[in-house]
Amino acid sequence: MKIRRVLATAVALAVTTPAALLSVSPAYADAKPAAQTQEKQSKPTIEELEEAAAEAQKAYDKAAQAKAAGIIETQKTLDELSNGTHPLAVALAAAKQTAKDAAAAKATADQAVTDAKTALEALPGTATEEEKAAAKTALAEAEATAATAATAQTAADTAATEAGKKVQDARVAAVNAQSVLDKAAEDALAVKTAADAALAKAIKEAEEGEEDGEGEDCEPELDLTSKVTGLPDTLVAGTSTDFSLRVTNGSDRHMDEVLTFVSVHATDKSGLKDTEKFFRLQWSTKSAPKWQNADADDYIEGVGALKPGAHADVKLRLTLDKATPAGNGVAFFAADFFNEDGSCGGAPDLDMYEFDVKAAGSKPGKTEDVKPSTTPRPGNTGTTPQGSASGTPASTGSLAATGSSSATTSIALAGGAAVLLGAAAVFVVRRRKTGADA
Incomplete structure (x- = not known):
């Protein structure tokens, strides 16, 4: 004993x-x-254990349902991020196009600078002062346009990078959120298993007590x-x-x-x-x-x-x-x-x-x-x-x-x-x- x-x-x-x-x-x-206040009787009754097991079952069912719903929502989010229909994916595509356009504009501006320099260097010795001044002005304007284009390209590239990071963060967040639901279901199952085991043990001990005869505390x-x-x-x-x-x-x-x-x-x-x-x-x-x-x-x-x-x-x-x-x-x-x-x-x-x-x-x-x-x-x-x-x-x-x-x-x-x-x-x-x- x-x-x-x-x-x-x-x-x-x-x-x-x-x-x-x-x-x-x-x-x-x-x-x-x-x-927690220990206001229970000296030991839990089988009825109380049955109630606890039932509550554990309800908690597990709720966690399992949340996990199942989460799987559907997570997959939907990941699909939308991949196929471009998610708002963040749409924003990323727009940012990439803006960056592409900015790169093209900068390339055009850089070529204009090259052309202006070539034109200035190609002026003959007989060129008038007015012709020389016009060529220099064209070069200065082309360089200013190129600088503006460079700034715009940098900003567009930064925006595209940030948009891409947001998409990646959304993927990670979706997976992490599902992991939380998975863990909650796992833990709820552990609680349910423990509750079922405690109930089964109490029932077995009660049966053994009946077989052994009248008990003594x-x-x-x-x-x-x-x-x-x-x-x-x-x-x-x-x-x-x-x-x-x-x-x-x-x-x-x-x-x-x-x-x-x-x-x-x-x-x-x-x-x-x-x-x-x-x-x-x-x-x-x-x-x-x-x-x-x-x-x-x-x-x-x-x-x-x-x-x-x-x-x-x-x-x-x-x-x-x-x-x-x-x-x-x-x-x-x-x-x-x-x-x-x-x-x-x-x-x-x-x-x-x-x-x-x-x-x-x-x-x-x-x-x-x-x-x-x-x-x-x-x-x-x-x-x-x-x-x-x-x-x-x-x-x-x-x-x-x-x-x-x-x-x-x-x-x-x-x-x-x-x-x-x-x-x-x-x-x-x-x-x-x-x-x-x-």
Whole structure:
């Protein structure tokens, strides 16, 4: 039996989805405040998950329709720019013709200058002063006309260049606008997929609960703590970092089995691309000294039983592949216990640690151990605010509204998205059956 912590779905969704997506439809905008103020009940019901999934479907349908309409409009714009019927293309054609005419006028003026010089040089020695003056005047007038023609040609060429740039900019703008619509549809599909998965998981757990018999909720245990030391605030791709997690039973009761929960997530600098696939987390304990791989969101065994006041250390190693993009990362830690008599519980909050990720070959510079910020499980009815690495509380609502790509914003979004989509880190525990691990 394990407490089902499924925060990973919400976090992965939040750190890969722009804040604006959560308000892609009025229904999302309406649902968000209730989730962010944590006025929901202790855990989302299947009916609420069904509603969230339905809203996610509506948002995706709307984004897909916008994408389809955008494709038609984009192709129309590109065709008109190419075949010359677009207003900017028409203006470009006119500018090119003006430049062509200006070039012809300058060529004619330059020839007139040449002819005037030839005529002046060809005057015989017997030419009168009046004839010489007339030839000089003709040359001066031809040179003035040529200068005016040169100025006109320069202006016409500049206008044609600017008109051509406007046409090219319009092509780029059309393609970029379509890219935005494509990305919005992609993100909406990710939200829909997460919502559907959360609903399916809740239904499955409900069915498993019925099969196992009457369930029993675990209780919060504030005196079961998990503290991380040695995790720097900056990690570099292509390197490994060793740190430790100390689990302490500060209560006055014996705990038969203690497990630690670990969840690591990361994105690139944009906050849109999930990069945790480049991360590898390993663990070892005194009872299991050999390094073992841990999933991105999983329980780590090996702590065993803890007497009142006792503690145990878990060694952790986080390795980043050389291909890991620069960006932001966040790690969650918590501890839970289970007793043979069926009682169970754990820390109601997840300790959150934020860190920066630098590209391979970078120097980490001066680093410090990251400080934890407790982030309530969305199902928790407590009032502890989510905070940044500095320990300063951060308002989920204000962060979500800014669309900031910082790790703090990502986790703030997770608080809202988790409840909205049902991917909350809640206690969903059933009484242990003999030989069964729910």
